[in-house]
Amino acid sequence: xxxxxxxxxxxxxxxxxxxxxxxxxxxxxxxxxxxxxxxxxxxxxxxxxxxxxxxxxxxxxxxxxxxxxxxxxxxxxxxxxxxxxxxxxxxxxxxxxxxxxxxxxxxxxxxxxxxxxxxxxxxxxxxxxxxxxxxxxxxxxxxxxxxxxxxxxxxxxxxxxxxxxxxxxxxxxxxxxxxxxxxxxxxxxxxxxxxxxxxxxxxxxxxxxxxxxxxxxxxxxxxxxxxxxxxxxxxxxxxxxxxxxxxxxxxxxxxxxxxxxxxxxxxxxxxxxxxxxxxxxxxxxxxxxxxxxxxxxxxxxxxxxxxxxxxxxxxxxxxxxxxxxxxxxxxxxxxxxxxxxxxxxxxxxxxxxxxxxxxxxxxxxxxxxxxxxxxxxxxxxxxxxxxxxxxxxxxxxxxxxxxxxxxxxxxxxxxxxxxxxxxxxxxxxxxxxxxxxxxxxxxxxxxxxxxxxxxxxxxxxxxxxxxxxxxxxxxxxxxxxxxxxxxxxxxxxxxxxxxxxxxxxxxxxxxxxxxxxxxxxxxxxxxxxxxxxxxxxxxxxxxxxxxxxxxxxxxxxxxxxxxxxxxxxxxxxxxxxxxxxxxxxxxxxxxxxxxxxxxxxxxxxxxxxxxx
Ligand SMILES: Nc1ncnc2c1ncn2[C@@H]1O[C@H](COP(=O)(O)OP(=O)(O)OP(=O)(O)O)[C@@H](O)[C@H]1O
Numbered sequence: 001x002x003x004x005x006x007x008x009x010x011x012x013x014x015x016x017x018x019x020x021x022x023x024x025x026x027x028x029x030x031x032x033x034x035x036x037x038x039x040x041x042x043x044x045x046x047x048x049x050x051x052x053x054x055x056x057x058x059x060x061x062x063x064x065x066x067x068x069x070x071x072x073x074x075x076x077x078x079x080x081x082x083x084x085x086x087x088x089x090x091x092x093x094x095x096x097x098x099x100x101x102x103x104x105x106x107x108x109x110x111x112x113x114x115x116x117x118x119x120x121x122x123x124x125x126x127x128x129x130x131x132x133x134x135x136x137x138x139x140x141x142x143x144x145x146x147x148x149x150x151x152x153x154x155x156x157x158x159x160x161x162x163x164x165x166x167x168x169x170x171x172x173x174x175x176x177x178x179x180x181x182x183x184x185x186x187x188x189x190x191x192x193x194x195x196x197x198x199x200x201x202x203x204x205x206x207x208x209x210x211x212x213x214x215x216x217x218x219x220x221x222x223x224x225x226x227x228x229x230x231x232x233x234x235x236x237x238x239x240x241x242x243x244x245x246x247x248x249x250x251x252x253x254x255x256x257x258x259x260x261x262x263x264x265x266x267x268x269x270x271x272x273x274x275x276x277x278x279x280x281x282x283x284x285x286x287x288x289x290x291x292x293x294x295x296x297x298x299x300x301x302x303x304x305x306x307x308x309x310x311x312x313x314x315x316x317x318x319x320x321x322x323x324x325x326x327x328x329x330x331x332x333x334x335x336x337x338x339x340x341x342x343x344x345x346x347x348x349x350x351x352x353x354x355x356x357x358x359x360x361x362x363x364x365x366x367x368x369x370x371x372x373x374x375x376x377x378x379x380x381x382x383x384x385x386x387x388x389x390x391x392x393x394x395x396x397x398x399x400x401x402x403x404x405x406x407x408x409x410x411x412x413x414x415x416x417x418x419x420x421x422x423x424x425x426x427x428x429x430x431x432x433x434x435x436x437x438x439x440x441x442x443x444x445x446x447x448x449x450x451x452x453x454x455x456x457x458x459x460x461x462x463x464x465x466x467x468x469x470x471x472x473x474x475x476x477x478x479x480x481x482x483x484x485x486x487x488x489x490x491x492x493x494x495x496x497x498x499x500x501x502x503x504x505x506x507x508x509x510x511x512x513x514x515x516x517x518x519x520x521x522x523x524x525x526x527x528x529x530x531x532x533x534x535x536x537x538x539x540x541x542x543x544x545x546x547x548x549x550x551x552x553x554x555x556x557x558x559x560x561x562x563x564x565x566x567x568x569x570x571x572x573x574x575x576x577x578x579x580x581x582x583x584x585x586x587x588x589x590x591x592x593x594x595x596x597x598x599x600x601x602x603x604x605x606x607x608x609x610x611x612x
Contacts, residue, residue, distance in 0.1 A: 073099060073171065073180040074106070076210040080203050085109045093187040093196065094118060095203075098139045098168075100179050101540060102130035114188060121160035123186065132502065134158050138166035139182045146170050146179060150197060153189040165192040169204045174212040175223045176246045183207065218303035219244055225296045225306045233308060236289070239296065240264055241304030242509060254309060256284035258487035261508040265515060267293040267305040282344045284487055287311065341381050342489050345482035347569045351378075351474065358472050359385045364450040366426075366467060368457055369476030372524030375453040376424055378476055383420040386449055390419035397428035404433055411437065415444035426452040427463055434462030441469045475576070479522045481569045483515040489523060490514070490530060494542075497531050504534060505541045513544060513553060568603040571596070575605075 077097050084095050085108035094110030104125050110118070118124060131140035135157020142149040152165035166186035170179050183204050185196045218241065226239035226246050236251035245260045255263075263281065270277040276294045283289060289309040297303035341352055358365055359382065367375040376394065383392040393414050400407035414421055421444065423429070429437065444450055452470055454463075479485070490511070495503045506514070519525050533546040544552045571589065578584035586596040599605075 072173075072211065072214070073097070073207075076214055077106070077171070077181075077183070077207045080206050080210070081106060081108055084199075084203060092191040093185050093193070096123075096139070096184040096186060098129065098143075098182045098184065100143070100181055101128060102140045102143050102182070103128040104139070105181070110187075117163065117188070118186070121164070123161070123164070134161075137161055138168035138184045138186065142168035142170050142182045142184070143179060146172075148197060148201060152192060163189055165189045165196075167196045167200045169197075169200045171204050171207050171211075173215075174208050175215050175219050176244060180211070218297065221297050221303040222246060222306075229306055229308065236309040237306070238263065238309070239304060239306045242512065244304065251309060254283060254287055254289065254311070256487075257505055258491070258508070258511055259283050261511040261515070262484065262487055263291075263307055264305070264508070265512060266291070267307060271295050271305065281309070282349075282484070284344065286340075286344060339384070341378065342492055343482060343485035344488055345477075345484045345569075347477040347482040348485050351476065354474055355382060355385070358382065358474065361472075362386060362449060363472040364445050364470045365452075365472040365474060366457060366470040367451060367453045367474045367476060368455060369453075370455065370478045370522055372522035373476045373478055374523045375476050376422065377523070378474060379420075379422045379424075379451045379453060382451060383422075383449070386420060387418075391417070392420040392422065394422040394424050397423065397425040400433055401428060401430055404430055408433060408436055412440060415440055415448055418447055419449070421448040421450050423450070423452040425454065426466060427454040429463055429466075431462045434466055438462070438466060438469075441466070445469070475573065477569055479519040479526065480517075481572075483517075483519075486514045486526065487511055489526065493523075493527050493530050494534065497527075497534055500539065504537055504539060507541050507543045510542050510544050510547065513547075513551070517551065567599065568605065571599060571603065571605060 074097075081095060081097060088095060088109035090111050091109060092111055092114060094114055095108050096104050097106040098104050104123070104127055107118070107123075107125055123129075128134075129137050129139040131137070131144045134140055136151055137156055137158070138149055138151050141151065148167060148169040150165075150167045151161075153162055156162055156164070164186050165188070166184055168182045168184040171181050171183055172178070173180050183200055185200050187193065187196070222239040222241065222244060223246060226237060226248075229239075230237040230248045234250070236248065236254050238245060238247040238251040238255065240246070240260060240263060242261075242264055247255060262283065266279070266281055267277075270279060271293060276292070278290065278292045281289050281291045289311055291307050291309045293305050293307045295302045296306050341348065341355065343349075343351075355378070365382070367378050369375050379394075380392060393410075395407060395411055395414070411421075423437075441450075450470065452466070454467075457467055457473055458464075487506075490506050491503070494505070498504060514526070521528070529547060529551050530542070532548060533542045536546040537543070540546075571585070574585040574588045575582070578588060582596055583593050586593040589596065591599075
């Protein structure tokens with residue numbers, strides 16, 4: 001879906017006319033339907049439709065629609081803008097408010113001529129003036145530089161702005177210090193007035209003090225605790241709840257945006273029955289910290305938590321090592337961070353270790369796991385680690401059912417050349433082909449590196465005999481046992497599917513909802529949800545409202561803490577390795593069998609699945 005802009009210049013049209021135009025233009029007379037959010041947006045903005053008009057293209061000022069405005073900024077700014085608007089009615093200046101993404105959310109006052117010129121230039125609610133899209137301008141540049149910014153005439157990058165002069169000043173949240181938006185006064189270039197800047201600055205001060213008064217008691221409590229602790233200690237300190245975060249410089253260096261949800265999730269679980277706890281937390285980029293969390297506030301609904309963090313050792317804060325900085329022995333076994341398989345969970349850390357050892361020895365390998373868990377993704381990763389310059393061929397057993405002869409021809413010609421051969425869905429390979437494959441397998445593994453994927457190693461019939469020729473096994477864990485990985489996997493998926501930059505991010509609340517879901521379709525399901533959310537968000541960060549309805553909230557059932565998940569995963573793996581024999585599994589784990597039974601009960605592992 002392209003973005004909507006370009007004036008159609010029609011004033012006297014009915015709402016239905018305009019919706020009809022919108023549908024036709026957006027879809028280019030095709031039968032596709034208009035995104036319901038765009039439709040709703042057009043419906044609510046129809047009085048301004050002479051301005052908004054509709055055309056699906058993407059290379060002009062981005063139009064983002066007018067939904068889900070952040071209320072904190074609007075609440076504080078509305079009375080200030082109302083007053084200014086009264087004072088400036090019919091004056092040669094207009095006052096605008098933009099949010100933290102540089103999207104204009106309100107525009108008031110200004111004479112008719114000025115308003116018409118601004119409409120024509122797309123300087124109106126819904127349009128986005130981020131510097132990266134529209135170059136130097138009062139809104140985007142003030143946001144980028146975090147200071148008041150005066151731009152006039154030819155200093156603007158875009159031609160449509162050359163006739164204007166404007167002053168934009170960032171509005172900062174008085175507690176968290178985050179930039180909430182920009183207040184801007186714009187007039188025609190030849191009507192610039194020296195009082196524009198003081199006017200904007202005093203209005204911004206008033207908005208900020210209203211924000212402080214409006215800040216909930218909880219946010220103020222979080223600020224007070226944060227200040228009290230961060231003055232005393234030199235470690236990284238962060239004070240947070242689900243919607244709010246404030247950190248000192250040391251913490252800001254450690255934390256990735258996705259870590260807010262992770263820390264909140266970890267702390268609320270750990271503090272469920274006590275007021276203080278300590279533990280190890282693996283942050284984004286594989287940074288491991290020793291964290292101490294304490295509740296802020298009392299009762300069943302505390303204000304939030306305060307977390308002090310210390311890095312375990314120096315190496316744990318050097319996640320983005322460049323290849324040339326790696327030690328010689330790290331060579332093939334430790335790829336640079338950007339080439340590593342994403343995931344911060346214990347399960348993914350173990351998978352990476354197993355991959356490292358397979359990379360070293362290179363045996364024919366079977367990759368097992370539930371559908372959509374990322375088996376082929378791991379196979380391609382292995383190939384890149386082995387021999388990125390050689391070809392990697394994927395032959396799918398499911399396709400072999402449809403075209404057995406063509407499949408066999410490709411298999412035979414492929415095994416004669418070096419590179420990596422991936423036999424995907426090996427369990428689907430028809431019996432009559434298994435014998436042929438078996439006959440060539442030894443020759444195949446002499447030249448090509450062989451990988452196969454299947455749900456599990458167990459099997460029967462001819463396909464099972466093939467498995468004997470794949471001595472190494474990699475088990476890709478289901479996503480529900482490593483939901484912490486979503487914080488790392490989702491950005492990679494969003495990047496891959498985003499047509500433009502900046503790549504939208506997951507809002508912390510969305511990430512937290514995701515970590516509470518079961519994901520029966522694994523990463524493939526996550527990918528489908530994210531790609532549909534990307535379309536709905538139209539370039540903005542992904543909030544819950546962009547998700548399909550059934551993904552907007554996590555069930556209220558007890559969710560496993562990260563540590564419990566890792567434990568559960570380890571036990572399941574040990575049971576699988578020991579073919580369900582609990583005594584053998586307990587020995588592998590170095591615990592008593594009675595402890596294993598107790599853990600299985602606590603972690604909800606079905607006893608009947610492992611009956612020996
Ligand atoms: N770690 C990851 N990061 C980003 N995307 C991933 C990751 N793992 C898997 N994906 C994506 O998820 C989708 C499903 O992955 P993949 O095809 O590897 O699963 P699979 O287990 O081989 O599936 P099947 O069981 O159907 O063969 C793919 O589009 C893949 O690109």
